Amino acid sequence: AQITLFGVLGLKKSPGAVIMLMPLVIITILFTAYIRQQHYIVTKYLPSIGAIKKEKENVANGFDYEFLRGQYKQPALQEKHVEPENMMNGTGRTSEHQFNDSLMDMKNV
Known part of the structure; x- marks a missing residue:
């Protein structure tokens, strides 16, 4: 696509646009x-298709x-x-209040 764009702009004699595309x-x-360079090693030794086939074999064999x-x-x-102690959760109470409530519930048991 970039080569095509170079060609079109070159034919229209737009040297500024061609230079800006460099x-x-x-x-x-x-x-x-x-x-x-980064992903060649992984795909060379274990392509994803091979990994999927091996995984399916392992699952089938239990x-x-x-x-x-x-x-x-x-x-x-x-x-x-x-999370911060003063952060409100879905119940409109802070985590500290919930923690204190759970401690009270444990004492009452």
């Missing part, structure tokens, strides 16, 4: 090279993934989500 072509080439549960969590998911 950074677009250069950035596109650099981005394509970067993507191929392979149990239960031993993996809890073995790895992304760093962002390792800690409990923290």
Whole structure:
């Protein structure tokens, strides 16, 4: 598409527009090279189609993934989500009030 645009603008004798499009072509080439460099290794050794086939075979053969549960969590998911104490929730009460209410409920039991 960019080459076609170069051709059209070149035929219309718009050198300013062609010159202004040069950074677009250069950035596109650099981005394509970067993507191929970063993702080539993964797709070379385990294409997604092969991974899907292997996963389906494992499930069909009764392979149990239960031993993996809890073995790895992304760093962002390792800690409990923290909210400010004065944040209102759907009930119109702050989390601190809810915490105090739950403590009172536990004492009454």
